Amino acid sequence: MAYNFKKEMEKPERLAGGHRLCAGCGASVAVRGVLRALEPEDRAVVTNATSCLEVSTYLYPYTAYEDSYIHSAFENAAATCGGVETAYRVLKKRGKINENFKFITFGGDGGTYDIGLQSLSGAMERGHDMVYVCYDNEAYMNTGIQRSSATPRFADATTTPVGTRSYGKVQNKKNLTEIVAAHHIPYAAQTTFIGNFKDLHEKAHKAIYTEGPCFLNILSPCPRGWRYNMEDLAEICRLAVDTCVWPLYEIEEGTWKLTYEPKKKIPVEEFLKKQGRFKHMFAKGNEWMIEEAQQYVDDQWEQLLATCQK
Ligand SMILES: Cc1ncc(C[n+]2csc(CCOP(=O)(O)OP(=O)(O)O)c2C)c(N)n1
Ligand code: SF4
Numbered sequence: 001m002a003y004n005f006k007k008e009m010e011k012p013e014r015l016a017g018g019h020r021l022c023a024g025c026g027a028s029v030a031v032r033g034v035l036r037a038l039e040p041e042d043r044a045v046v047t048n049a050t051s052c053l054e055v056s057t058y059l060y061p062y063t064a065y066e067d068s069y070i071h072s073a074f075e076n077a078a079a080t081c082g083g084v085e086t087a088y089r090v091l092k093k094r095g096k097i098n099e100n101f102k103f104i105t106f107g108g109d110g111g112t113y114d115i116g117l118q119s120l121s122g123a124m125e126r127g128h129d130m131v132y133v134c135y136d137n138e139a140y141m142n143t144g145i146q147r148s149s150a151t152p153r154f155a156d157a158t159t160t161p162v163g164t165r166s167y168g169k170v171q172n173k174k175n176l177t178e179i180v181a182a183h184h185i186p187y188a189a190q191t192t193f194i195g196n197f198k199d200l201h202e203k204a205h206k207a208i209y210t211e212g213p214c215f216l217n218i219l220s221p222c223p224r225g226w227r228y229n230m231e232d233l234a235e236i237c238r239l240a241v242d243t244c245v246w247p248l249y250e251i252e253e254g255t256w257k258l259t260y261e262p263k264k265k266i267p268v269e270e271f272l273k274k275q276g277r278f279k280h281m282f283a284k285g286n287e288w289m290i291e292e293a294q295q296y297v298d299d300q301w302e303q304l305l306a307t308c309q310k
Contacts, residue, residue, distance in 0.1 A: 005196040008036055012066075014044070019064035020056040024230025026220030026237075027053045029193050030135040030200075031106060034216070035067070037204035043067055044102045045084050049077035049111030052142040052222075053135065068101075075115045078123035078132055081105040085128045102208050103130035109150035110140040113176050124183040124213045131207040131214045134176065137222040145225040149174040152245075153296065154289050156277045157225075167280065167289060172296055177217045181251045186212040189250035189259075192219035192237045199248055199259055206252070219246045227276025239271040244301040249308065256308045265301070268294045 014035035021028045031053065038044055044067040048054045054071050057064040072080040085103040092098075105123075107116050112134040120132055139157050140146040147157040153172045156162040160169040181188045187210045189203040200218065207214035219240055223230040240246040241260060245268060248260040269290050272278040281289040 003198045003201055005198070008197070008201060011036055011040060014038065014066045015057065016064045016066065020059070021052065022222075022224060022230070024223045024233050025052070026137060026193070026218075026222060026233060027051075027108075027135045028057075029233070030133070030218040030220045031057075033193070033197055033200045034104065034106075034131075034133055034204040034208075034218075037201055037208055038102060039209075042100045042102055044104055045070065045081070045088075047072055047077050047081040047084070047103075047105045049105075049107040049116055050074045050142075051106075051108035051111055052137075053106055053108065055142060074111050076119045077105045077107050077111060077116055078130075079119040081130050081132070082123040082126060082128040085130050089129075103128070104208070105130065105132045107132070107134055108141070109134060109136040109138060109176075110146075110148045112136075113150045113174050114148055120180070120215075121183065124180060124185050124215065126213075128213055129211055131204075131216060132180075133204075133207075133216045133218060135218050135220040136176075137220050137225060138173070139222070139225050141222050141225045150176065152293075154278060154281055154293060156280065162280045167286070168277075175300075177215070177249075177251075180215045180217075181256075183213070184254065185214060186210050187214040187250070187252055188217075189215070190217045190219070190246065191248055191259075192240060192246055193234060194238055194241055194248075194260070203250060203259075206250075225277070227279075228274050232274065236271075236274060239266070239274060242266050243268045243271045244297055245271050247301060247304055249304065256304075256310070258304070258308050268297050 015032045047070045138150045146159040151169050154168040156168045162168050177190050191200045191203045221236045242262045249258045
């Protein structure tokens with residue numbers, strides 16, 4: 001069915017306001033967007049790794065979720081989801097549950113790219129009917145902005161501080177979407193918040209309603225860790241996709257497809273200069289950092305284009 005922004009926005013929220021995430025946090029936009037893709041008659045079981053999202057939306061005995069929610073440890077959110085999904089399938093078969101439940105895990109990049117990678121991989125490989133959603137804010141924000149394997153090269157994080165002997169993070173960002181796609185699951189995609197949320201909505205809907213294990217990687221900026229003004233969230237996301245720093249694509253049954261192609265690919269510095277974590281890259285003598293960042297984005301983009309055309 002064609003996407004109708006007004007109709008989607010009229011649906012009752014499944015993540016209530018009043019949670020404690022910072023104003024302008026991408027995590028809440030990601031969660032609300034994904035849960036909005038659920039059909040109103042379906043219920044969900046949300047499992048969540050420890051993170052900003054968890055500590056801010058679920059402080060027992062309070063919850064911001066209209067659906068069932070399980071907080072599990074950092075490293076086993078996907079395994080928890082897979083376990084509950086298996087129990088549901090058995091109970092449904094025995095006629096003990098009649099309603100339809102969908103199974104969704106949310107993890108930050110620390111919980112997904114790093115600590116929970118083994119449980120994510122296991123759940124995808126075993127074939128559970130679930131969606132794993134990474135809200136990627138490119139650092140361990142909840143414990144004070146430490147670098148993760150999703151943090152981009154040159155970013156100033158508390159464990160990769162910029163100073164006289166350091167220019168920020170040394171390594172490039174891990175490409176997790178490609179790693180998960182290598183599990184040959186039915187559906188994997190990258191998205192973020194642009195325009196009227198069509199891209200996020202369609203991918204979330206596909207992921208939830210495709211049978212089998214599915215994966216969504218959602219770039220979810222963090223005004224505190226990235227150091228930009230909170231009202232610039234949408235602009236930061238637009239710059240991430242228009243510079244091709246965060247390409248929007250999906251892999252459906254093994255077929256790679258770009259879901260958005262910038263009319264004009266803009267220079268990566270447009271994305272970098274908006275954020276305090278990259279401020280040092282604009283100091284005199286550091287031009288090489290911007291050149292290398294641009295080279296990296298160009299190489300990755302060319303490779304993605306080639307893969308999508310195969
Ligand atoms: C096994 C384990 N190690 C470390 C911690 C401490 N800890 C809590 S939240 C967090 C950071 C989470 O980062 P991420 O998954 O990226 O989510 P974010 O907070 O950025 O949203 C850490 C290290 C923990 N709770 N459990
Ligand atoms: S620190 Fe960042 S990720 Fe955490 S709640 Fe605040 S804006 Fe969101």
